[in-house]
Amino acid sequence: MIRFENVTKVYQGQERPALEGVNLEITKGEFVFLVGKSGSGKSTFLRLILREERPTSGIIHVAGKDLGSLATHKVPELRRQVGTVFQDFRLLPNKTISENIAFSLHVLGYSQKEINREVPEMLELVGLEDKGDRLPSEISGGEQQRVAIARAYVTKPAIIIADEPTGNLDPELSVGIMKLLDRINREGTTVLMATHDSGIVDQMRKRVIELDNGHVIRDQVRGVYGYTG
Amino acid sequence: MRAGFLFKEVRIGLRRNLTMTFAVVVTVAISLSLLGIGLLSNAQVNAMKDYWYDKIEVSVFLCGTLSESPTCANGVVSPDQRAAIKTDLEALSVVDSVFYESQTEAFTRFKERFKNSAIAQNVTADQLPESFRVKLKDPTQFDVVVSAFSGRPGVDIVQDQRTILEKFFKLLDVLRNGALLVGLFSVLTAALLISNTLRIAAFNRRRETGVMKLVGASSWSIQLPFLLEGVFSAILGWVFATGLLSGLKYVIDQKVAPLLTFTKFFAWDQVWISSAILLGVGLFVSILASLITLRRYLKV
Numbered sequence: 001m002i003r004f005e006n007v008t009k010v011y012q013g014q015e016r017p018a019l020e021g022v023n024l025e026i027t028k029g030e031f032v033f034l035v036g037k038s039g040s041g042k043s044t045f046l047r048l049i050l051r052e053e054r055p056t057s058g059i060i061h062v063a064g065k066d067l068g069s070l071a072t073h074k075v076p077e078l079r080r081q082v083g084t085v086f087q088d089f090r091l092l093p094n095k096t097i098s099e100n101i102a103f104s105l106h107v108l109g110y111s112q113k114e115i116n117r118e119v120p121e122m123l124e125l126v127g128l129e130d131k132g133d134r135l136p137s138e139i140s141g142g143e144q145q146r147v148a149i150a151r152a153y154v155t156k157p158a159i160i161i162a163d164e165p166t167g168n169l170d171p172e173l174s175v176g177i178m179k180l181l182d183r184i185n186r187e188g189t190t191v192l193m194a195t196h197d198s199g200i201v202d203q204m205r206k207r208v209i210e211l212d213n214g215h216v217i218r219d220q221v222r223g224v225y226g227y228t229g
Numbered sequence: 230m231r232a233g234f235l236f237k238e239v240r241i242g243l244r245r246n247l248t249m250t251f252a253v254v255v256t257v258a259i260s261l262s263l264l265g266i267g268l269l270s271n272a273q274v275n276a277m278k279d280y281w282y283d284k285i286e287v288s289v290f291l292c293g294t295l296s297e298s299p300t301c302a303n304g305v306v307s308p309d310q311r312a313a314i315k316t317d318l319e320a321l322s323v324v325d326s327v328f329y330e331s332q333t334e335a336f337t338r339f340k341e342r343f344k345n346s347a348i349a350q351n352v353t354a355d356q357l358p359e360s361f362r363v364k365l366k367d368p369t370q371f372d373v374v375v376s377a378f379s380g381r382p383g384v385d386i387v388q389d390q391r392t393i394l395e396k397f398f399k400l401l402d403v404l405r406n407g408a409l410l411v412g413l414f415s416v417l418t419a420a421l422l423i424s425n426t427l428r429i430a431a432f433n434r435r436r437e438t439g440v441m442k443l444v445g446a447s448s449w450s451i452q453l454p455f456l457l458e459g460v461f462s463a464i465l466g467w468v469f470a471t472g473l474l475s476g477l478k479y480v481i482d483q484k485v486a487p488l489l490t491f492t493k494f495f496a497w498d499q500v501w502i503s504s505a506i507l508l509g510v511g512l513f514v515s516i517l518a519s520l521i522t523l524r525r526y527l528k529v
Contacts, residue, residue: 076442079443103444106230107440107441107451112231152443155445
Protein backbone atom coordinates (compact mmCIF):
# COMPACT_ATOMS: atom_id res chain seq x y z
CA MET A 1 0.00 0.00 0.00
CA ILE A 2 2.85 2.36 0.94
CA ARG A 3 6.43 1.55 -0.07
CA PHE A 4 9.54 3.69 0.48
CA GLU A 5 12.72 2.64 -1.30
CA ASN A 6 15.86 4.39 -0.09
CA VAL A 7 14.03 7.69 0.24
CA THR A 8 15.98 10.79 1.17
CA LYS A 9 14.53 14.26 1.51
CA VAL A 10 16.66 17.36 1.91
CA TYR A 11 14.76 20.64 2.10
CA GLN A 12 16.15 23.49 0.12
CA GLY A 13 18.62 25.56 2.08
CA GLN A 14 19.16 22.89 4.73
CA GLU A 15 22.17 20.65 5.05
CA ARG A 16 20.76 17.96 7.30
CA PRO A 17 18.33 15.63 5.52
CA ALA A 18 14.83 15.52 6.97
CA LEU A 19 14.70 11.86 5.94
CA GLU A 20 17.65 9.74 4.89
CA GLY A 21 17.73 6.32 3.26
CA VAL A 22 14.28 5.27 4.46
CA ASN A 23 13.19 1.80 3.37
CA LEU A 24 9.88 0.41 4.53
CA GLU A 25 6.66 -1.13 3.38
CA ILE A 26 3.19 -0.85 4.84
CA THR A 27 0.79 -3.44 3.46
CA LYS A 28 -2.95 -3.28 2.95
CA GLY A 29 -5.01 -3.36 6.11
CA GLU A 30 -2.15 -2.60 8.50
CA PHE A 31 -2.40 -0.25 11.47
CA VAL A 32 0.89 1.57 11.93
CA PHE A 33 2.05 4.09 14.51
CA LEU A 34 4.69 6.53 13.45
CA VAL A 35 6.57 7.83 16.49
CA GLY A 36 9.55 10.05 17.10
CA LYS A 37 10.53 13.37 18.59
CA SER A 38 9.63 16.66 16.98
CA GLY A 39 11.87 17.20 13.99
CA SER A 40 12.54 13.47 13.59
CA GLY A 41 10.98 13.46 10.11
CA LYS A 42 7.41 12.30 10.83
CA SER A 43 5.77 15.26 9.11
CA THR A 44 8.06 14.96 6.11
CA PHE A 45 7.18 11.27 5.90
CA LEU A 46 3.47 12.06 5.81
CA ARG A 47 3.89 14.94 3.37
CA LEU A 48 5.79 12.70 0.99
CA ILE A 49 2.95 10.16 1.03
CA LEU A 50 0.47 12.92 0.12
CA ARG A 51 2.92 14.24 -2.46
CA GLU A 52 2.91 17.63 -0.84
CA GLU A 53 6.65 17.21 -1.10
CA ARG A 54 8.79 15.27 -3.53
CA PRO A 55 11.75 13.18 -2.36
CA THR A 56 15.27 14.34 -3.16
CA SER A 57 16.08 10.76 -4.10
CA GLY A 58 14.48 7.35 -3.82
CA ILE A 59 11.18 5.84 -4.92
CA ILE A 60 7.78 6.11 -3.24
CA HIS A 61 4.76 3.99 -4.13
CA VAL A 62 1.37 4.81 -2.62
CA ALA A 63 -1.85 2.96 -3.48
CA GLY A 64 -0.24 1.45 -6.55
CA LYS A 65 1.08 4.77 -7.86
CA ASP A 66 4.74 5.66 -8.38
CA LEU A 67 4.78 9.20 -7.00
CA GLY A 68 7.98 10.04 -8.86
CA SER A 69 6.31 9.69 -12.23
CA LEU A 70 2.86 10.85 -11.15
CA ALA A 71 1.79 13.88 -13.19
CA THR A 72 0.65 16.91 -11.23
CA HIS A 73 -2.88 16.71 -12.60
CA LYS A 74 -3.09 13.12 -11.32
CA VAL A 75 -2.27 14.16 -7.73
CA PRO A 76 -5.98 14.62 -6.84
CA GLU A 77 -6.52 10.98 -7.82
CA LEU A 78 -3.88 9.97 -5.30
CA ARG A 79 -5.44 12.10 -2.58
CA ARG A 80 -8.82 10.45 -3.14
CA GLN A 81 -7.09 7.23 -2.11
CA VAL A 82 -5.67 8.77 1.03
CA GLY A 83 -7.91 10.23 3.73
CA THR A 84 -6.26 12.69 6.12
CA VAL A 85 -6.98 13.70 9.70
CA PHE A 86 -5.12 16.44 11.57
CA GLN A 87 -4.49 17.51 15.12
CA ASP A 88 -6.44 20.74 14.53
CA PHE A 89 -9.49 18.99 12.93
CA ARG A 90 -9.72 21.48 10.05
CA LEU A 91 -13.52 21.54 9.92
CA LEU A 92 -15.33 24.31 8.07
CA PRO A 93 -16.73 26.56 10.80
CA ASN A 94 -19.66 27.88 8.77
CA LYS A 95 -20.99 24.47 7.86
CA THR A 96 -22.89 22.04 10.05
CA ILE A 97 -21.47 18.65 10.95
CA SER A 98 -23.49 17.00 8.19
CA GLU A 99 -22.43 19.62 5.67
CA ASN A 100 -18.80 19.17 6.66
CA ILE A 101 -19.01 15.46 5.96
CA ALA A 102 -21.03 16.03 2.80
CA PHE A 103 -18.47 18.58 1.57
CA SER A 104 -16.00 15.83 0.60
CA LEU A 105 -18.69 14.08 -1.39
CA HIS A 106 -19.92 17.29 -3.01
CA VAL A 107 -16.51 18.35 -4.27
CA LEU A 108 -15.92 14.89 -5.69
CA GLY A 109 -19.21 15.05 -7.58
CA TYR A 110 -21.36 12.56 -5.69
CA SER A 111 -25.10 12.85 -6.34
CA GLN A 112 -27.43 14.23 -3.68
CA LYS A 113 -28.96 10.77 -3.39
CA GLU A 114 -25.61 9.20 -2.56
CA ILE A 115 -24.86 12.01 -0.13
CA ASN A 116 -28.21 11.55 1.61
CA ARG A 117 -27.33 7.88 2.10
CA GLU A 118 -23.65 8.20 3.04
CA VAL A 119 -23.75 11.09 5.52
CA PRO A 120 -26.17 9.56 8.07
CA GLU A 121 -24.20 6.32 7.83
CA MET A 122 -21.01 8.18 8.72
CA LEU A 123 -22.69 10.10 11.54
CA GLU A 124 -23.77 6.79 12.97
CA LEU A 125 -20.30 5.28 12.59
CA VAL A 126 -18.73 8.13 14.56
CA GLY A 127 -21.60 8.21 17.07
CA LEU A 128 -22.92 11.68 16.26
CA GLU A 129 -26.24 10.77 14.64
CA ASP A 130 -28.13 13.30 16.80
CA LYS A 131 -25.68 16.20 16.21
CA GLY A 132 -25.65 16.49 12.41
CA ASP A 133 -27.23 19.94 12.48
CA ARG A 134 -24.79 21.47 14.95
CA LEU A 135 -21.90 23.70 13.98
CA PRO A 136 -18.36 22.56 14.83
CA SER A 137 -18.14 25.27 17.52
CA GLU A 138 -21.14 23.73 19.27
CA ILE A 139 -19.57 20.31 19.88
CA SER A 140 -16.55 19.13 21.90
CA GLY A 141 -13.04 18.67 20.54
CA GLY A 142 -13.32 14.91 20.61
CA GLU A 143 -16.54 15.10 18.65
CA GLN A 144 -14.97 17.49 16.18
CA GLN A 145 -12.16 15.04 15.58
CA ARG A 146 -14.69 12.28 15.00
CA VAL A 147 -16.35 14.49 12.38
CA ALA A 148 -12.96 15.03 10.76
CA ILE A 149 -12.43 11.26 10.64
CA ALA A 150 -15.90 10.80 9.15
CA ARG A 151 -15.08 13.38 6.50
CA ALA A 152 -11.83 11.60 5.65
CA TYR A 153 -13.45 8.19 5.60
CA VAL A 154 -16.75 8.96 3.82
CA THR A 155 -15.11 8.67 0.40
CA LYS A 156 -13.81 5.20 1.40
CA PRO A 157 -10.09 5.81 0.85
CA ALA A 158 -7.64 2.90 0.88
CA ILE A 159 -5.43 4.65 3.43
CA ILE A 160 -6.17 6.97 6.36
CA ILE A 161 -3.33 9.16 7.52
CA ALA A 162 -3.77 10.70 10.95
CA ASP A 163 -1.27 13.32 12.09
CA GLU A 164 -1.43 13.56 15.89
CA PRO A 165 -5.22 13.09 15.90
CA THR A 166 -5.33 12.97 19.69
CA GLY A 167 -2.81 15.74 20.21
CA ASN A 168 -5.42 18.26 21.33
CA LEU A 169 -7.62 15.87 23.26
CA ASP A 170 -7.94 14.61 26.81
CA PRO A 171 -6.95 10.94 27.33
CA GLU A 172 -10.54 9.77 27.80
CA LEU A 173 -11.59 11.43 24.51
CA SER A 174 -8.51 9.98 22.80
CA VAL A 175 -9.74 6.48 23.57
CA GLY A 176 -12.88 7.15 21.56
CA ILE A 177 -10.84 8.37 18.61
CA MET A 178 -8.62 5.27 18.76
CA LYS A 179 -11.62 2.97 18.89
CA LEU A 180 -12.96 4.67 15.81
CA LEU A 181 -9.68 4.39 13.90
CA ASP A 182 -9.40 0.76 14.97
CA ARG A 183 -12.88 0.07 13.66
CA ILE A 184 -12.09 1.73 10.34
CA ASN A 185 -8.91 -0.35 10.17
CA ARG A 186 -10.88 -3.55 10.79
CA GLU A 187 -13.04 -2.72 7.78
CA GLY A 188 -9.91 -3.04 5.64
CA THR A 189 -8.50 0.48 5.55
CA THR A 190 -4.80 0.95 6.10
CA VAL A 191 -4.22 3.40 8.96
CA LEU A 192 -1.01 5.33 9.49
CA MET A 193 -0.99 7.46 12.62
CA ALA A 194 1.76 9.80 13.73
CA THR A 195 1.64 10.38 17.48
CA HIS A 196 3.40 11.43 20.64
CA ASP A 197 0.89 9.67 22.84
CA SER A 198 2.82 6.82 24.46
CA GLY A 199 -0.22 5.59 26.36
CA ILE A 200 -2.17 4.93 23.21
CA VAL A 201 0.73 3.21 21.43
CA ASP A 202 1.44 0.96 24.40
CA GLN A 203 -2.20 0.04 24.74
CA MET A 204 -2.95 -0.73 21.10
CA ARG A 205 0.06 -3.00 20.49
CA LYS A 206 0.24 -2.35 16.78
CA ARG A 207 3.21 -2.01 14.45
CA VAL A 208 5.45 0.90 15.51
CA ILE A 209 7.88 2.72 13.25
CA GLU A 210 10.20 5.08 15.08
CA LEU A 211 12.02 7.86 13.33
CA ASP A 212 15.00 9.70 14.74
CA ASN A 213 16.95 12.37 12.94
CA GLY A 214 15.52 11.27 9.61
CA HIS A 215 16.33 7.57 10.05
CA VAL A 216 14.11 4.60 10.85
CA ILE A 217 15.60 3.37 14.12
CA ARG A 218 12.88 0.87 15.01
CA ASP A 219 10.20 -1.10 13.18
CA GLN A 220 8.36 -3.47 15.53
CA VAL A 221 5.33 -5.62 14.71
CA ARG A 222 3.69 -5.31 18.14
CA GLY A 223 5.55 -2.37 19.55
CA VAL A 224 5.30 0.06 22.39
CA TYR A 225 6.07 3.76 22.39
CA GLY A 226 9.67 3.56 23.58
CA TYR A 227 12.04 1.07 25.20
CA THR A 228 12.39 3.29 28.19
CA GLY A 229 8.75 4.32 28.25
CA MET B 230 -18.97 18.75 -8.39
CA ARG B 231 -22.68 19.07 -9.20
CA ALA B 232 -24.17 22.31 -10.50
CA GLY B 233 -26.46 22.77 -7.49
CA PHE B 234 -23.61 22.59 -4.99
CA LEU B 235 -21.39 24.71 -7.23
CA PHE B 236 -23.89 27.56 -7.48
CA LYS B 237 -24.57 27.42 -3.77
CA GLU B 238 -20.84 27.84 -3.12
CA VAL B 239 -20.65 30.71 -5.62
CA ARG B 240 -23.60 32.43 -3.96
CA ILE B 241 -22.07 32.04 -0.51
CA GLY B 242 -18.76 33.34 -1.83
CA LEU B 243 -20.30 36.43 -3.40
CA ARG B 244 -22.38 37.18 -0.34
CA ARG B 245 -19.55 36.71 2.13
CA ASN B 246 -17.44 39.13 0.14
CA LEU B 247 -20.30 41.51 -0.56
CA THR B 248 -18.44 44.82 -0.44
CA MET B 249 -15.77 43.53 -2.78
CA THR B 250 -18.38 42.05 -5.09
CA PHE B 251 -20.05 45.46 -5.18
CA ALA B 252 -16.74 47.19 -5.93
CA VAL B 253 -15.99 44.77 -8.76
CA VAL B 254 -19.45 45.13 -10.30
CA VAL B 255 -19.27 48.94 -10.20
CA THR B 256 -15.72 49.03 -11.57
CA VAL B 257 -16.57 46.64 -14.37
CA ALA B 258 -19.72 48.66 -15.14
CA ILE B 259 -17.79 51.93 -15.29
CA SER B 260 -14.85 50.59 -17.26
CA LEU B 261 -17.01 48.77 -19.78
CA SER B 262 -19.12 51.93 -20.12
CA LEU B 263 -16.02 53.98 -20.85
CA LEU B 264 -14.89 51.45 -23.41
CA GLY B 265 -18.43 51.43 -24.82
CA ILE B 266 -18.36 55.22 -25.12
CA GLY B 267 -15.10 54.84 -27.03
CA LEU B 268 -16.72 52.31 -29.35
CA LEU B 269 -19.76 54.54 -29.83
CA SER B 270 -17.62 57.59 -30.57
CA ASN B 271 -15.97 55.48 -33.23
CA ALA B 272 -19.44 54.66 -34.58
CA GLN B 273 -20.33 58.35 -34.39
CA VAL B 274 -17.25 59.42 -36.34
CA ASN B 275 -18.09 56.82 -38.97
CA ALA B 276 -21.71 57.99 -39.11
CA MET B 277 -20.55 61.57 -39.58
CA LYS B 278 -18.07 60.55 -42.26
CA ASP B 279 -20.80 58.68 -44.12
CA TYR B 280 -23.11 61.64 -43.84
CA TRP B 281 -20.64 64.34 -44.79
CA TYR B 282 -18.64 62.50 -47.41
CA ASP B 283 -21.91 61.72 -49.06
CA LYS B 284 -22.70 65.44 -49.22
CA ILE B 285 -19.35 66.80 -50.34
CA GLU B 286 -18.46 67.58 -53.89
CA VAL B 287 -15.44 68.25 -56.00
CA SER B 288 -15.67 71.68 -57.60
CA VAL B 289 -14.05 72.17 -60.96
CA PHE B 290 -13.81 75.96 -61.35
CA LEU B 291 -13.59 77.22 -64.90
CA CYS B 292 -11.56 80.18 -66.05
CA GLY B 293 -13.30 83.50 -65.50
CA THR B 294 -12.35 87.14 -65.81
CA LEU B 295 -10.39 87.15 -62.58
CA SER B 296 -8.64 83.78 -62.95
CA GLU B 297 -4.88 84.00 -62.65
CA SER B 298 -3.66 80.42 -63.08
CA PRO B 299 -1.48 79.60 -66.15
CA THR B 300 -4.15 77.42 -67.68
CA CYS B 301 -6.35 80.50 -67.95
CA ALA B 302 -3.82 82.47 -69.97
CA ASN B 303 -6.10 82.32 -73.01
CA GLY B 304 -8.87 84.08 -71.10
CA VAL B 305 -12.34 83.01 -70.21
CA VAL B 306 -13.31 79.39 -70.85
CA SER B 307 -14.78 78.80 -74.29
CA PRO B 308 -18.13 77.03 -74.82
CA ASP B 309 -16.30 74.19 -76.60
CA GLN B 310 -13.91 73.72 -73.69
CA ARG B 311 -16.81 73.79 -71.26
CA ALA B 312 -18.73 71.17 -73.21
CA ALA B 313 -15.63 68.95 -73.53
CA ILE B 314 -14.91 69.19 -69.80
CA LYS B 315 -18.50 68.22 -68.98
CA THR B 316 -18.40 65.24 -71.34
CA ASP B 317 -15.06 64.07 -69.95
CA LEU B 318 -16.22 64.49 -66.36
CA GLU B 319 -19.32 62.42 -67.00
CA ALA B 320 -17.22 59.77 -68.72
CA LEU B 321 -15.11 59.18 -65.58
CA SER B 322 -16.13 55.93 -63.84
CA VAL B 323 -15.68 57.39 -60.34
CA VAL B 324 -18.12 60.23 -61.03
CA ASP B 325 -21.67 59.84 -59.86
CA SER B 326 -23.23 63.03 -61.17
CA VAL B 327 -22.17 66.39 -62.56
CA PHE B 328 -24.00 69.64 -61.93
CA TYR B 329 -23.22 72.86 -63.74
CA GLU B 330 -23.29 76.13 -61.83
CA SER B 331 -23.36 79.23 -64.03
CA GLN B 332 -22.07 82.65 -63.03
CA THR B 333 -25.64 83.85 -62.38
CA GLU B 334 -26.34 80.86 -60.13
CA ALA B 335 -23.04 81.37 -58.33
CA PHE B 336 -23.98 85.03 -57.84
CA THR B 337 -27.40 84.15 -56.41
CA ARG B 338 -25.79 81.71 -54.00
CA PHE B 339 -23.13 84.25 -53.06
CA LYS B 340 -25.73 86.92 -52.29
CA GLU B 341 -27.70 84.43 -50.26
CA ARG B 342 -24.64 83.53 -48.22
CA PHE B 343 -23.43 87.06 -47.56
CA LYS B 344 -26.77 88.83 -47.49
CA ASN B 345 -25.98 90.69 -44.26
CA SER B 346 -22.49 91.64 -45.32
CA ALA B 347 -21.26 94.69 -47.20
CA ILE B 348 -19.18 92.44 -49.44
CA ALA B 349 -22.27 91.45 -51.44
CA GLN B 350 -22.65 94.98 -52.74
CA ASN B 351 -19.21 95.08 -54.35
CA VAL B 352 -19.50 91.83 -56.29
CA THR B 353 -21.03 91.39 -59.71
CA ALA B 354 -22.04 88.16 -61.43
CA ASP B 355 -19.23 88.24 -63.99
CA GLN B 356 -16.58 88.32 -61.25
CA LEU B 357 -17.61 84.92 -60.00
CA PRO B 358 -16.36 81.75 -61.71
CA GLU B 359 -18.66 79.22 -63.27
CA SER B 360 -18.04 75.66 -62.14
CA PHE B 361 -18.93 72.00 -62.36
CA ARG B 362 -20.03 70.48 -59.08
CA VAL B 363 -19.02 66.83 -59.21
CA LYS B 364 -20.39 64.18 -56.91
CA LEU B 365 -18.23 61.08 -56.62
CA LYS B 366 -19.39 57.50 -56.13
CA ASP B 367 -16.57 57.09 -53.63
CA PRO B 368 -15.41 60.39 -52.06
CA THR B 369 -11.91 59.01 -51.48
CA GLN B 370 -11.37 58.83 -55.25
CA PHE B 371 -10.89 62.58 -55.40
CA ASP B 372 -7.33 62.28 -56.78
CA VAL B 373 -8.62 60.82 -60.05
CA VAL B 374 -10.52 64.02 -60.78
CA VAL B 375 -7.64 66.27 -59.75
CA SER B 376 -5.08 64.52 -61.93
CA ALA B 377 -7.44 64.42 -64.91
CA PHE B 378 -8.56 68.04 -64.83
CA SER B 379 -6.10 70.32 -63.08
CA GLY B 380 -3.80 71.88 -65.62
CA ARG B 381 -6.29 71.40 -68.39
CA PRO B 382 -6.96 74.52 -70.53
CA GLY B 383 -10.15 76.24 -69.41
CA VAL B 384 -9.95 74.82 -65.87
CA ASP B 385 -8.86 77.28 -63.21
CA ILE B 386 -8.59 75.05 -60.12
CA VAL B 387 -10.05 71.79 -58.86
CA GLN B 388 -11.15 72.06 -55.26
CA ASP B 389 -12.21 69.26 -52.94
CA GLN B 390 -14.31 70.00 -49.87
CA ARG B 391 -12.97 66.79 -48.43
CA THR B 392 -9.61 68.38 -47.63
CA ILE B 393 -11.40 70.83 -45.36
CA LEU B 394 -13.46 68.10 -43.72
CA GLU B 395 -10.42 65.90 -43.29
CA LYS B 396 -8.89 68.28 -40.77
CA PHE B 397 -12.08 68.17 -38.77
CA PHE B 398 -12.21 64.38 -38.90
CA LYS B 399 -8.58 64.12 -37.89
CA LEU B 400 -9.48 65.97 -34.74
CA LEU B 401 -12.44 63.66 -34.19
CA ASP B 402 -10.18 60.62 -34.75
CA VAL B 403 -7.85 61.87 -32.02
CA LEU B 404 -10.77 62.31 -29.63
CA ARG B 405 -12.07 58.83 -30.48
CA ASN B 406 -8.64 57.25 -29.97
CA GLY B 407 -8.41 59.03 -26.64
CA ALA B 408 -11.81 57.68 -25.59
CA LEU B 409 -10.83 54.13 -26.62
CA LEU B 410 -7.55 54.41 -24.77
CA VAL B 411 -9.27 55.58 -21.58
CA GLY B 412 -11.71 52.68 -21.97
CA LEU B 413 -8.94 50.14 -22.42
CA PHE B 414 -7.04 51.42 -19.39
CA SER B 415 -10.10 51.28 -17.20
CA VAL B 416 -10.80 47.72 -18.38
CA LEU B 417 -7.24 46.90 -17.35
CA THR B 418 -7.97 48.45 -13.96
CA ALA B 419 -11.08 46.29 -13.66
CA ALA B 420 -9.00 43.22 -14.50
CA LEU B 421 -6.53 44.06 -11.74
CA LEU B 422 -9.36 44.60 -9.27
CA ILE B 423 -10.91 41.25 -10.20
CA SER B 424 -7.52 39.63 -9.76
CA ASN B 425 -7.00 41.19 -6.33
CA THR B 426 -10.54 40.41 -5.21
CA LEU B 427 -10.09 36.77 -6.11
CA ARG B 428 -6.78 36.71 -4.29
CA ILE B 429 -8.53 37.92 -1.16
CA ALA B 430 -11.39 35.48 -1.72
CA ALA B 431 -8.91 32.62 -2.13
CA PHE B 432 -7.20 33.66 1.07
CA ASN B 433 -10.48 33.99 2.97
CA ARG B 434 -11.53 30.54 1.86
CA ARG B 435 -8.23 28.75 2.31
CA ARG B 436 -9.87 26.34 4.78
CA GLU B 437 -12.39 25.25 2.17
CA THR B 438 -9.85 24.99 -0.62
CA GLY B 439 -7.49 23.19 1.75
CA VAL B 440 -10.13 20.58 2.52
CA MET B 441 -10.98 20.31 -1.17
CA LYS B 442 -7.34 19.58 -1.97
CA LEU B 443 -7.11 17.03 0.84
CA VAL B 444 -10.09 15.01 -0.32
CA GLY B 445 -8.72 15.02 -3.85
CA ALA B 446 -10.76 17.63 -5.68
CA SER B 447 -9.22 18.43 -9.04
CA SER B 448 -7.66 21.87 -9.31
CA TRP B 449 -10.30 22.68 -11.91
CA SER B 450 -13.14 22.07 -9.49
CA ILE B 451 -11.35 24.05 -6.77
CA GLN B 452 -10.95 27.03 -9.09
CA LEU B 453 -14.33 26.92 -10.75
CA PRO B 454 -16.37 28.62 -7.97
CA PHE B 455 -13.90 31.52 -7.87
CA LEU B 456 -13.86 31.76 -11.65
CA LEU B 457 -17.65 31.88 -11.75
CA GLU B 458 -17.69 34.61 -9.11
CA GLY B 459 -15.43 36.75 -11.30
CA VAL B 460 -17.51 36.00 -14.39
CA PHE B 461 -20.76 36.70 -12.56
CA SER B 462 -19.50 40.12 -11.41
CA ALA B 463 -18.32 40.90 -14.94
CA ILE B 464 -21.70 39.97 -16.44
CA LEU B 465 -23.56 42.07 -13.88
CA GLY B 466 -21.23 45.00 -14.65
CA TRP B 467 -21.86 44.47 -18.35
CA VAL B 468 -25.62 44.65 -17.85
CA PHE B 469 -25.21 48.04 -16.15
CA ALA B 470 -22.83 49.23 -18.88
CA THR B 471 -25.29 48.26 -21.61
CA GLY B 472 -28.05 50.06 -19.72
CA LEU B 473 -25.87 53.15 -19.53
CA LEU B 474 -25.06 53.12 -23.24
CA SER B 475 -28.73 52.64 -24.10
CA GLY B 476 -29.53 55.60 -21.86
CA LEU B 477 -26.91 57.65 -23.67
CA LYS B 478 -28.42 56.74 -27.03
CA TYR B 479 -31.87 57.64 -25.75
CA VAL B 480 -30.71 61.06 -24.51
CA ILE B 481 -28.97 61.74 -27.83
CA ASP B 482 -32.12 60.83 -29.76
CA GLN B 483 -34.42 62.84 -27.51
CA LYS B 484 -32.37 65.90 -26.62
CA VAL B 485 -29.27 66.25 -28.78
CA ALA B 486 -30.33 65.16 -32.27
CA PRO B 487 -33.15 67.78 -32.56
CA LEU B 488 -30.63 70.53 -31.78
CA LEU B 489 -27.80 69.35 -34.02
CA THR B 490 -29.49 68.81 -37.37
CA PHE B 491 -26.30 69.17 -39.44
CA THR B 492 -25.20 65.64 -38.77
CA LYS B 493 -26.45 62.10 -38.39
CA PHE B 494 -26.00 60.09 -35.18
CA PHE B 495 -25.04 56.45 -34.71
CA ALA B 496 -27.91 53.97 -34.91
CA TRP B 497 -29.27 51.61 -32.23
CA ASP B 498 -27.48 48.80 -34.11
CA GLN B 499 -24.21 50.33 -32.99
CA VAL B 500 -25.32 50.23 -29.36
CA TRP B 501 -26.03 46.49 -29.63
CA ILE B 502 -22.82 45.79 -31.52
CA SER B 503 -20.83 47.71 -28.89
CA SER B 504 -22.68 45.88 -26.14
CA ALA B 505 -21.80 42.52 -27.70
CA ILE B 506 -18.15 43.57 -27.93
CA LEU B 507 -18.25 44.68 -24.29
CA LEU B 508 -19.67 41.30 -23.24
CA GLY B 509 -16.83 39.60 -25.09
CA VAL B 510 -14.23 41.89 -23.53
CA GLY B 511 -15.79 41.54 -20.07
CA LEU B 512 -15.83 37.74 -20.22
CA PHE B 513 -12.38 37.49 -21.73
CA VAL B 514 -10.80 39.84 -19.22
CA SER B 515 -12.52 38.37 -16.16
CA ILE B 516 -11.76 34.77 -17.14
CA LEU B 517 -8.16 35.59 -17.99
CA ALA B 518 -7.61 37.58 -14.77
CA SER B 519 -9.23 34.79 -12.74
CA LEU B 520 -7.25 31.97 -14.30
CA ILE B 521 -3.92 33.76 -13.90
CA THR B 522 -4.68 34.66 -10.28
CA LEU B 523 -6.10 31.27 -9.31
CA ARG B 524 -3.25 29.33 -10.87
CA ARG B 525 -0.96 31.23 -8.57
CA TYR B 526 -2.94 31.14 -5.38
CA LEU B 527 -4.77 27.82 -5.56
CA LYS B 528 -1.99 25.45 -6.44
CA VAL B 529 -2.70 21.78 -5.82
